[in-house]
Amino acid sequence: MGAPDQTSSVANIVRDVVLADNGAGSFGGRVQTRFPPEPNGYLHIGHGKAIAVNFQIAAEFGGVCNLRFDDTNPAAEETSFVEAIVDDLAWLGFPIDGAPLFASDYFQQLFEWAELLITEGLAYVDEQDGATISEQRGGYGQPGVESPHRDRPTEESLDLFRRMRAGEFAAGSRVLRARIDMQHENMQLRDPVMYRIVDAPHHRTGDVWHVYPTYDWAHGQSDAIEGVTHSLCSLEFDSHRPLYDWFLEHLPLPHDQPRQTEFARLELTHTITSKRKLRKLVDDGIVDGWDDPRMPTLRGLRRRGYPASAIRDFLDFIGVSRTNSRNEIELLESFVRSELNRVAQRRMAVLRPLRVIVTNWPTDALGDPVVEWVELNNNPENPADGTRTAPFSGVLHIERDDFRADPPPKYFRLSPGREVRLRGAFFVTAHDYITDEAGEVVEVHVTYNPETRGGSAPDGRKVKSTMHWVSAAHAVDLTAALYDRLFTAEVPGEATGEVFDDLNAESLELLTGCKGEPALAAVEPGEVVQFERLGYFAADSREHGLFHRTVGLRDEWANIQKRRG
């Protein structure tokens, strides 16, 4: 028996509600959900959770999940976002069936239902300005004040509302309000606005409409029109639920009345999930765009080299609850590492080269160092990935960190007198090194042992360290852009945006002069390789020779150093 399975594909809170409904015979046992983004930006990791929950709960209960764009505010919405969202959904692994749905397709129905509410005395046109309405709403524990237009004849409201639609009035001059209860303890029920006049053209309906429904008036109604049974949303809509229900209870619905259930949204440490802030990064040119590998957008993560399957596994694992929480980015990274460890090809590269001369390496008739090709595993985790060969010669580069003239305790890499293995090649022993005026080591001299070709000694003796290397004459220069956790910094500033404001182009850490073995040419755009001992890097899908750090490797030596202070 293994460990109990705690990675339920659908979280308890949501499943329990569905199960209870099914048990009670609600919705005739039918389950239908929807993912309702507003097309005013790109999807990010936070949306991923909503996507996973909605699509998976539908799948688990044999239902469908619609992609419906909540395009009720023409101000910031664009068709390009619609296309990108459909695309990102497919990449994440939740391709939609056919064309997406739009709240804007229901504008006419919504309008007619609004007329119905007016007729029944449940809605009225208010012509006070926003500030006045807001003031009259009162405050927490404070009474509200009824609008002077609240009791106007229904015929008058109907007439005004139709003229609002026709564009007779200026934006902001009139709104349609639900007539509920100005003394309600829940502010959402104090005569909420259903329609406002907006002059901007809509990305789909153009200038046909001059009034647009608010979220509250559009969302539940759209759910009802589509036959959604379970409308899953985040915690901040909790106080909207009574309003969601109120509207639906007063309408002649074509299906059973949908039920709204709230759960906590996904937050991650070191990660900005505010669309507003992400947009600012793009608008201010601090990042290249929405797909900049430093962005937590799905396309950013994609370009950074995060496998979609790893994101899905993570989303699946964290579950859903009503507890406000913030997951550690390390947990996501562990899923990324685990997938990449399985599939990523291994390559050798050095970021900060240190020249190594093999003093006893043979030369040919012309006096040039001999070149020998050695065989290396592409991925020890998967022998089926085969081997490759790399050229070895008398002048090499190793990582600067891999040599210490004066090694501290527990340092197993190269140092004077110490024998180490150069991966797949030979054992070498350092016997000398050269420093510059500043005392920096600039060159190390080693001797190799011809008996150890392939990396093992005939006498079976062990070495404590195996190091990666590249042949200086054969190495290719890469520009490895190491975007690490940028928008990031711990919580205090993150929530308020202070850290965000500190960001600038200089924050970018760019390392150049990276040397890599020729086999790198075989890396396809977008493909992720593991540079041994350095981490996982994604070859950029657009710019040749550019690599993004996907995620680092666990580094025990770094931990040892950290502990020593």
Added chain:
RNA sequence: UCCGGGGUCGUCUAAUGGUAGGACAGCGGUUUUUGGUGCCGUUUGUAGGGGUUCGAGUCCUCUCCCCGGAGCCA
């Protein structure tokens, strides 16, 4: 201030009123031609006080703390 929602290891998340478990993070080993991977072990938790019960994370009660709500945003 009023209403609503929450509070289980450091972080997330489990536990028909019946042994508080898992993952990540940490720590210590071990294996290893990556200080990677794997494997083994291990530290740490029910916000607090009362109560009901043979037995409470779970039920009752009081207190404390956190989050959300007064857009013509979603």
